Amino acid sequence: MTAQTDIVVKRRAPVVGGLISWLLTVDHKRIGILYLLSASLFFLVGGLEALLIRIQLARPENTFLSPDTYNQVFTMHGTTMIFLVVMPLAAGFGNYMVPLMIGARDMAFPKLNALSFWTFLFGGLFMYSSFVFGGAPNFGWFSYAPGTEKLYSPTHGMDFWILGILMLGLATTIGSLNFIVTIIQLRAPGLSLTRLPLFVWTMTVTSFLAVFSLPSLTTAVLLLFLDRQLGAHFYNVVQGGSALLWQHLFWFFGHPEVYILILPAMGIVSEVIPVFSGKPLFGYPAVVFSAIAIGFLGFTVWAHHMFATGMPSTTLLFFAADSFLIGVPTGVKIFAWLATMWKGKLRFATPMLFAIGFVAMFLIGGLDGIHLAVVPVDWQLTDTYYVVSHLHYVLFGGALFGIFSGVYYWFPKMTGRRLQEGLGKWHFWLMFIGMNLVFMPMHILGLQGMPRRIYTYGAGRGWEVWNFVETIGAFIIATSIMIFIVNFFASLRMAATNEEDPWDGFTLEWKTASPPPVYNFAEIPSVRSRRPLWDEKHPELADWRVEE
Amino acid sequence: MNILMQPRSINRLSTGSLALFIILASESIFFATMLVAYISLRDQAILPVEHTLRRLIIPLANTLILFVSTFFAWRATSSIRRGKTSTLKSYLLFTVLLGFIFIAGQIYEFSRGGMHINDQSYGGIFFTLLGFHGLHVLAGLVFLIINLLRAQLGDFSVTHHDAIVLGTWFWYYVVAVWLVLFGALYLI
Amino acid sequence: MRILHKCAPFALGIILSGCGTSPSFLNPASSIAEHEAKLYNNILIMALVVFVFVEICLIWVLIRDRKLKGDDTLPQQIYGNTKLEITWTAIPVLVAVVLFAMTVQTMKSVAAPAASATDINLHVIGHRWWWEFDYTDLRIKTANELHIPVGATVQITLDSVDVIHSFWVPQLSGKTDVVPGQTNRMWLTADQTGNFFGQCAEFCGTEHAMMRINVVVDSQDRFDAWVANQQKPVPQPQTEDEQAGYKLVSTLCASCHSLNPGETETKVGPNIAHLFSRSTFAGATYDLNEENLRSWLHDTQPMKPENDMNLKLTPQEIDELVAYLLLLK
């Protein structure tokens, strides 16, 4: 950065401040932060709901929550964690980091970007307002018809859910469109697709998944809305409707959705592990290709959520086979991360701990997924706590660990301060122990025949002990989250160090100030390899010498 | 050079058309899932209305109208490519007029009775499909009318007319969807 | 001893499920559940092999390759290794093929036998929130408590009158959803006598948790006796209270409950012709005794909130009703 451009830059940087400027902002970094903060608040709410669930289930025949309240709580817990936590957290990092990582000044459509955020926030708050207006949605995060028809779910909860989902879907579609166009159009010179950082790649695949899967959800909920409001009969079998239509439409979205949730986290992990190993990602092309393969295969496995619905066995076998196959590209990633660490010089800072935690825990969730894809086994395990265990190992041990890795990794970039390492390690270990205490016994409960979504259970089936252990685990997780919150505010109150590149990073976001100026880069960097900063720091070992 | 400018895109594709293609791809999935719903419900429902030839008259006429409108939309784009703003305006106007005739025909179809959205699941999916297509036609018309107004204000030239091209693409898309729906709802 | 013998093949399962007390398919009571348990066990072993292998590699790398204090040398920059990458793509593909073969095989083993081998035809109807069991050939109907003879092949059709439910008795068989507008099929068999716990496994609304099943597997003799009893018409009321009760049932309750054991119509509530031949009621969630029945008739809502039976009865009516209902053995 030459002195001359520095001056120009200073003069042009708009003077910003105050709340209004945050409300009106179209800057990708501020929108990213807005996403991250609002999703974090929703996380606390969703976590609180999880604690309510755990309190209710701690003892058999507990009466802490009424049946209907319990159903509202687990519905909102699932809906919140998926639509209002993991998706917007990924969108937040994407917004903040993608333009920085590709050397752009902003997203392709800054105003659409703001629109997307506000639609998301409004959709989320709208859904939550249902608690005040006569009851929240109460039919689970996948709201199977016909239970959601007016006849069986007469409160307005489902209507709030439908409209909320439509808004959130719109927000995500706009956001994804923006990511795709940004990544295709605004890359810095030399940053070819074969050199894109992995996080950018996974955001690309995620965005395509969203754009192509969300319409199916839109169709599903629109038809439900017409049933409920205009008396149509799409899901009403008495009038020629179909009960399973909903499930096909929902899961055609729902399975790609779970990869929408995991891929950004995989991207983060694929950034963090190389940096903290001091090595390039092992087998970059294979890892990129595996993300794309997951994207495609993700559209062909949806009916593995419907193995018990009475489909012909050839159909069952097709979806089982596809589900096994999707383990292959995922395995490629796991092994690539291992090989990246192999013979590295590993630094166990908190971002790395969470990334390693991701690898260790996601593996469990993935292998559970394979169990569930085995049709006769799924006939026993579907809709039991085994599935609940699977989904938390991949979502909590996977997506959330990846996101926390990103939080610790990029916090210095966003704020100019590192999060404290000591508290960070407490956070990690307590969370790690807590999550295994909550979610490991769920395997056992599933095998012991405990169905999911039950507000109560009788004593004497061997379920009491494990449920109690889980509740303790949940409070350990809660403690770890409190530690994180303390760490967050304590670190913010420390003097800024504004290190540009605290972790000895590889990618372009570390090439600019921390926090970056509004325009990101005084001079658009040009790129010759996958690790532009490595090249700069080690010209004799530069990647481009190898890649070219 | 203004250093705060976005760097130039490294692709030749225009940002607007890229965005439009992605939106249309997404829309296609929307219509495709609706059609799947239609096909799966059709066999279970008792059709409330027979598709006699007489009922086909308006949909057929509407198909013809849209066909002709694509011709005008195409002419509009090629006019501005050659810089002819006045012919651009008249072709746009014809397209818009035909679009409105189409909408009028659809409204007539909807209102002439015989079937309702709550007549079995079939009535629901029939009207939902046509309704959402109708909304897309309206969106297309808004797009074209804005283009027409901008043309009136002299916004377009040989080199600068992305919006015209995008509007035309959108219109083609709306017509293509109609053809599919026409085939699915009336012919098979 | 018997249980231990059954459990032995599922060593892992025992540890995990506390074989014996839980309604776990790892403690199978039928050939179907046993096949499923075997398959689960084999896949668990495969998964554990993958799991242990990966985690050991991970821990080993973490220990060996940590950066030592004062070591500022750069690690060797390794970009990839095609042979390795092909290996760890190909091996999982092979594993997937094996998994597929195992799946196909077990699906064949648990497939329903031919219709000619049927011993009992059963029609299961899901209601919010109780189960109706219609023995179509025997012309008897019961609720929540299913009786079958040991060793018999029971062919089941499943229908729902409202939302989606799922029929599941873990120790006997996997789940089959009960979908409105679609008749699903499954089959059951049991190779030991006893009571087996089951539960609705698809979320179906407020009382999904209280929609349980009690399967009673009897010897053939006891089953035949049970059938003979079920087929009997309801007894005539004798005392004054009983007669009053009978009158009340046929006026107040008959719209939802049938007193005809061979009733063909599907009613809103369970068939109560032989109510007291059952040991539980209300979705197999409460023991059926006079006290619980009284509290049920007094007000069903505290016992099972939002269930569809909503009555206001006077204490006297309740006395009379109970007097008669107690006859329905």
Ligand code: HEA
């Ligand atoms: C982050 C989200 C996420 C991810 C990544 C996954 C990943 C997978 N999921 Fe999961 N899934 C969910 C979220 C996710 N899932 C949720 C939320 C539900 C519940 C929805 C609900 O009902 O509420 C669910 C439910 C669910 C079901 C339905 C269960 C039921 O309701 O009956 C099934 C069934 O097949 C399944 C399978 C899989 C498979 C095969 C994978 C695979 O992608 C996993 C691949 C990974 C590995 C296999 C591990 C690493 C690989 C190796 C080490 C190589 C060796 C590999 C082989 C041996 C093949 N999932």
Ligand code: HEA
């Ligand atoms: C990303 C996704 C995600 C995450 C992170 C979690 C996190 C947790 N989940 Fe959840 N869960 C789902 C996604 C997720 N879940 C989904 C999709 C379902 C299925 C829903 C359905 O069936 O429809 C589900 C269902 C589900 C169930 C099954 C309910 C049932 O079937 O009846 C249970 C039961 O124990 C559970 C528990 C937990 C627990 C204990 C946590 C914990 O890890 C939570 C930890 C977080 C905290 C404890 C927050 C800390 C908060 C504080 C410290 C309070 C501070 C507050 C203020 C300052 C206001 N979850």
Ligand code: CUA
């Ligand atoms: Cu019936 Cu759950």
Ligand SMILES: [Cu+2]
């Ligand atoms: Cu899935």
